[in-house]
Amino acid sequence: MFATLSGRLRQGAIIALPLLALIGCATPEPEPPVVVSTTREMVAAVDRVDARTRTIVVRGPDNKPQTLQLGPEVRNFAQIRRGDRVRVHYEEAIAVRMAAPGSSLEPETVVGAARAEPGARPAGGTMVATRARVRITAVDTTNNTVSFVGPSRVERTVAVRTPEMREFLKTLRPGNQVDVAIAEAMAIRVEPAER
Numbered sequence: 001m002f003a004t005l006s007g008r009l010r011q012g013a014i015i016a017l018p019l020l021a022l023i024g025c026a027t028p029e030p031e032p033p034v035v036v037s038t039t040r041e042m043v044a045a046v047d048r049v050d051a052r053t054r055t056i057v058v059r060g061p062d063n064k065p066q067t068l069q070l071g072p073e074v075r076n077f078a079q080i081r082r083g084d085r086v087r088v089h090y091e092e093a094i095a096v097r098m099a100a101p102g103s104s105l106e107p108e109t110v111v112g113a114a115r116a117e118p119g120a121r122p123a124g125g126t127m128v129a130t131r132a133r134v135r136i137t138a139v140d141t142t143n144n145t146v147s148f149v150g151p152s153r154v155e156r157t158v159a160v161r162t163p164e165m166r167e168f169l170k171t172l173r174p175g176n177q178v179d180v181a182i183a184e185a186m187a188i189r190v191e192p193a194e195r
């Protein structure tokens with residue numbers, strides 16, 4: 001199961017498909033959303049393992065130690081050894097589109113998880129996809145920020161970093177309604193030390 005999750009993470013399918021499905025329900029012929037995806041991967045070496053507290057200390061490319069607390073949901077903890085590699089893959093995607101006048105979009109969150117089979121190398125993954133309609137309250141194209149109010153009625157201001165989203169930002173005005181879908185996926189696996 002983890003191999004499938006990890007493969008989908010690498011292909012981006014686990015992010016793109018839920019986003020398009022989540023945001024694509026508002027109108028019969030929706031305007032295509034602007035979709036931006038980022039991926040990061042880190043490989044670190046296990047420096048110490050503490051079975052009593054279920055923590056491991058890893059060192060990444062910067063050689064700085066980081067302590068990771070692994071809960072009981074992490075199967076096969078006893079297999080982790082000093083020198084093993086921990087590979088963490090993180091992907092985030094956002095899709096935005098102007099809401100069609102007169103349409104509605106119910107907020108929704110979808111959560112998925114996978115973990116290693118008993119006896120397999122320690123591994124796991126999670127994915128969370130959320131969609132909502134937000135109302136734009138302010139647009140600042142000089143500083144590339146946008147403020148909005150979502151279903152929770154809390155105003156948020158976010159920085160817009162990617163060129164695609166900055167172009168979309170230029171089309172926004174206070175009072176516009178925007179359909180937003182955000183997906184985050186993380187996969188982690190422990191690989192044996194290279195010999």
